[in-house]
Amino acid sequence: MLDHFLPTIYLKISRHWVSGVVLPSGQVFGEPPLLALRYENTKPVILASGEAAQQLKGQEGVEVLNGFDHPRTLLANFSIGEKTLQLLFRRLLPKSLFMAKPVVIVHLQEHLEGGLTQVEARGFSELCRSAGARKVRVWTGRELTLDELRSGQFPAGAGTEWPL
Numbered sequence: 001m002l003d004h005f006l007p008t009i010y011l012k013i014s015r016h017w018v019s020g021v022v023l024p025s026g027q028v029f030g031e032p033p034l035l036a037l038r039y040e041n042t043k044p045v046i047l048a049s050g051e052a053a054q055q056l057k058g059q060e061g062v063e064v065l066n067g068f069d070h071p072r073t074l075l076a077n078f079s080i081g082e083k084t085l086q087l088l089f090r091r092l093l094p095k096s097l098f099m100a101k102p103v104v105i106v107h108l109q110e111h112l113e114g115g116l117t118q119v120e121a122r123g124f125s126e127l128c129r130s131a132g133a134r135k136v137r138v139w140t141g142r143e144l145t146l147d148e149l150r151s152g153q154f155p156a157g158a159g160t161e162w163p164l
Contacts, residue, residue, distance in 0.1 A: 006134060007093055007102040010149050011085075013124075014109035015069045018085075022092050022102075023149055029092060035084045036064045049087040074111045075123050078130075085131035101134035105149065108140050116140060121162035138162040 141159015
């Protein structure tokens with residue numbers, strides 16, 4: 001299967017933290033899902049994301065936003081979330097002219113009461129595609145092991161994979 005040759009990002013998302021692992025390297029990552037920007041002539045200019053954005057909090061003229069912080073749902077602002085993930089993916093993957101877009105397994109960690117709606121699952125699928133993913137698998141349930149991630153076989157009865 002072609003997916004085994006593509007880089008894979010296991011992306012766990014909660015309101016205040018995005019974390020996971022990049023395969024095949026095994027690189028582990030974690031940071032706040034923040035985006036810092038400043039408006040110049042009414043146009044937003046991105047200054048930083050993640051930890052670097054957090055360091056800019058409180059500076060005059062800098063707005064630090066979180067696209068995943070809302071009281072009812074995990075996807076609060078599509079545009080901010082998209083840019084945050086886009087910058088994260090760029091940092092995580094090696095720079096190369098011929099590097100394929102990654103497969104992203106997005107594991108939602110919060111606001112799961114009553115299960116996801118199809119709209120929420122599709123929203124996260126589209127979000128990751130817009131941020132640069134080739135293929136997206138949306139997962140809710142227990143954390144996946146490295147063996148499960150490498151094989152692409154998710155455990156039956158331990159969660160839900162959204163077919164999109």
